[in-house]
Each structure stands twice: as structure tokens, then as C-alpha cells.
Amino acid sequence: MTDTIFALSSGSPPAAIGVIRISGPNAVAALEQLSGDLPEARRAGVRNLRDREGQVLDRALVIWFDGPRTATGEDIAEIHCHGGRAVVSALETTLSGVSGVRKADPGEFTRRAFANGVIDLAEAEGLADLLTAETELQRRAAQASAGGGLSRKVDGWRDRLLHLSAQVEAALDFSDEDDVEALPPGFAEQTSELAQDIRSALNAPRAERLRDGIRVVLGGPPNSGKSSLFNALLDEGAAIVSAEAGTTRDVIERPIAFAGIPFILVDTAGLRESGAGEIETIGIGRAREEFERADIVLWLGPEGEGPSGSLEVAAKSDVAGYGKDSAVYSVSSATGSGVADLISGLIDRAQQILPKPGLAAFNQRQAQTLAEALDAIEGISVTSDTLICGERLRLARRALDRLLGRHSTEDVLDALFGRFCIGK
Ligand SMILES: Nc1nc2c(ncn2[C@@H]2O[C@H](COP(=O)(O)OP(=O)(O)OP(=O)(O)O)[C@@H](O)[C@H]2O)c(=O)[nH]1
Numbered sequence: 001m002t003d004t005i006f007a008l009s010s011g012s013p014p015a016a017i018g019v020i021r022i023s024g025p026n027a028v029a030a031l032e033q034l035s036g037d038l039p040e041a042r043r044a045g046v047r048n049l050r051d052r053e054g055q056v057l058d059r060a061l062v063i064w065f066d067g068p069r070t071a072t073g074e075d076i077a078e079i080h081c082h083g084g085r086a087v088v089s090a091l092e093t094t095l096s097g098v099s100g101v102r103k104a105d106p107g108e109f110t111r112r113a114f115a116n117g118v119i120d121l122a123e124a125e126g127l128a129d130l131l132t133a134e135t136e137l138q139r140r141a142a143q144a145s146a147g148g149g150l151s152r153k154v155d156g157w158r159d160r161l162l163h164l165s166a167q168v169e170a171a172l173d174f175s176d177e178d179d180v181e182a183l184p185p186g187f188a189e190q191t192s193e194l195a196q197d198i199r200s201a202l203n204a205p206r207a208e209r210l211r212d213g214i215r216v217v218l219g220g221p222p223n224s225g226k227s228s229l230f231n232a233l234l235d236e237g238a239a240i241v242s243a244e245a246g247t248t249r250d251v252i253e254r255p256i257a258f259a260g261i262p263f264i265l266v267d268t269a270g271l272r273e274s275g276a277g278e279i280e281t282i283g284i285g286r287a288r289e290e291f292e293r294a295d296i297v298l299w300l301g302p303e304g305e306g307p308s309g310s311l312e313v314a315a316k317s318d319v320a321g322y323g324k325d326s327a328v329y330s331v332s333s334a335t336g337s338g339v340a341d342l343i344s345g346l347i348d349r350a351q352q353i354l355p356k357p358g359l360a361a362f363n364q365r366q367a368q369t370l371a372e373a374l375d376a377i378e379g380i381s382v383t384s385d386t387l388i389c390g391e392r393l394r395l396a397r398r399a400l401d402r403l404l405g406r407h408s409t410e411d412v413l414d415a416l417f418g419r420f421c422i423g424k
């Protein structure tokens, strides 16, 4: 029989309330051992919870849900107790003493939900992202995946593949009669439309872009005002600023959200050909590496001398700076003027790079399986052998099934569910 698992699903104690979740065949019996009797299913009730000696451990709200119409697909019981460390620990000890009941591994509740078909793999991934979401944009994208938006899209493609397969089957059935395996008119078009839809989804930004944030690297010669601008954008004194050329020698990065969009600001050592000491020279090498990794480079140096594609910023606008004609942004970290405009500019750029707000975006793993599906579909042409068409459609469908976790391997599952904390 399946183990019954439990865990503190709320934040770590001490807290006002602690929620202990129990899931599995013995969940309801385990709760009843502590509470003596139970309210009706799906109705909350207040009960004294006792240990095996009959000592009252806490007076708490209890509720239970009969499976399979639950979050895990199993029977679930919940204890909403006082969130003190000792209260929670006494209840956990008592629960551990109930036979067939043990503490849950990280992500085990969600893994059961997946195993019992309550959610598919794409929804589980969305849920993992939702729990780690730190900005509004991350939350909305994760919500869309967790809510099944992405799965519905993939299911739609899968239905279209099934429809195409049916046409191939029909063509094969008739083929002995006149030796012509004619695919119906429209087959080629439907196939290429489907390929086009999947291709455009693949060309859209990946979900990881949202998770990792947009990397904005500040570059320029020593003393061009990079660290000062870095601090002004962060609104804190994270980086050392001084009149001495070569103040910043290492790469400093800080995450920040503008308009709910996650950014990583990166301050670098000023670039110079000579006069730099050993440590600064290493820093300059690192700065150049950062330019390669950057999504956006803000160039504070002389016009046209920055890495290609960088945004020209005229810094120190309160005093004579480089006086760049082509500077898109003119800022003064000393007075703050132009900083808000620069931030809006960063937001605009980020929106072009990131998935559209509220739309579920495919992550790297999902994109990989989508690319396999696309590859199989692209190999189909009207001139191909009908049997080969059928096989390719089947391969494409298998890839989409893997995306949704219908044929997932243990390592994929371990990697995903390991991302969850205990209690989820
Ligand atoms: N007036 C004025 N001075 C500024 C402004 N920004 C920076 N400075 C001054 O310029 C000098 C260099 O500033 P930093 O921010 O350290 O320059 P940096 O580019 O980080 O320099 P390195 O780390 O050495 O490469 C300091 O004395 C700052 O006070 C500004 O907007 N206006």
C-alpha cells in the first residue's frame, strides 16, 4: 500500500498558524487518532489534538477531503494549528508514530498529484515556477502554466496531429484497391500550418528568460560614472564610488525589479589599455566577458567605442561629460535627472526580449521536445511514402506526450520535484 505522507506546508515556525498536510490512504485515520472524532468531509471543525497518552497538544482547526477529487488525488487531511515550534514538532512526532505514516520528501505532494493525473508535467513545472516567482511578471507567466494554459495549447496541437494521422490511416486502408495512396487535399496545408504554429512557439522567448532576469551591464572607461549609475538605478550604495580611476575591479551584480520585470544589474571595471594593475586587468577581462553575456549593455564611454549593440548613455549630464550626439539617454547620477527615463527605456527593451505578460512560455526542456515534434513534422511532404508520414506523425505525437509528462523518465521527474520544498 502507498505510504501516507505528512509535512508542515506553511512557512517555518514560529508563525501565527501552521498548516500540516497529510495525504494518502491513512490520512483520515491518522487525523482521527489525534482528534478523536472528525467533522464531515470538506467541513472545518475545531478539535483538541492529543498524543497517544491522551495529553492535549493543541486545539486546532481540522479538515479532511476524500479522494480522488483533491489536490493530490488521494485522501487529504489538514491540521491548522498554532504555529509555534514546539506545537508543530509535537504534532509531527505524534503523526510519525501512526503506522504507515511518514514525513514527506520535498515536492512529494505535487509528485503524487502528477502521478495520479491531477496535473500534468507542464502544470507541475508552472507550479514550481510559481513558488519561486519573485516578480509580478514571473508570477503571471507561472500562473498561466500552472493553470494549464500551456498544456491546453500542446493538447490542441496533439489533436491536430491525431486528425492528420487519421487521414494517413484512411489513405493506407484504401491503398490496396487501386494502388494509389492518395492523401486527401488539404493534408499538406494542415501539416505545414501545424509546423508553422509550433515553429512560432519555438521562436518565442523561453520561460527561463523570466526566471533569470534581464542582464544589464554597465560599461565604459574608468571614472565614466558606471558605479554611480549602478547605485542610482538600485537606489542604494551597493558599489564603491570614488574619484580614483580603477575603483571597481571585480564584477558586482544585483537583482532588481522594475515594473515587475526581473533585471540583474552588473557593474564592471572600467576599460583601459594601460595603467591598470594586475587585479584591475583581471577585472577588465571579466568586464569583456560580461558584455558577451549581457542582454543590454549601457555604454558610458566615448561614442561608438562600446561593444556592438550597446545603448549609448551620456553620463554626468550635470557637468560636461562625453557630450555624445547619439546618446539615447542622458543621465546624472548626482542629481538623478534622466534616471527614470533610462529605467523606462530598460523596461521597453526587456519587454521585447521577454515572453508576453500572462502568456505561458515554454521552458528549455519543453522547447526541446517541441523541437523534436517540429523536426518530425517538417520531414513530411506530399511526396513522402504514406507509411513514413504516419510514422513521423506518431513520433511528433510522442514528443508532445513527453512534453506533458505522459512518458516521462524518472530523472526528469526527480529533477523537477526536487525543486519543490518539503510540504508541497
Ligand atoms: N558631477 C557628477 N559626478 C559624477 C557623476 N557620476 C559619477 N560622478 C563622479 O565621477 C567619479 C567616478 O565615478 P564612479 O561611479 O566611481 O565611476 P566608475 O565608472 O565606476 O569608475 P571605475 O570603477 O574606476 O571604473 C566619482 O568621483 C563620482 O562622484 C554624476 O552624475 N555627476
Ligand SMILES: [K+]
Binding pocket: 222, 223, 241, 242, 243, 244, 245, 246, 247, 248
Ligand atoms: K572611479
Ligand SMILES: [Mg+2]
Binding pocket: 226, 227, 228, 239, 240, 241, 247, 248, 267, 268, 269, 270
Ligand atoms: Mg566603478
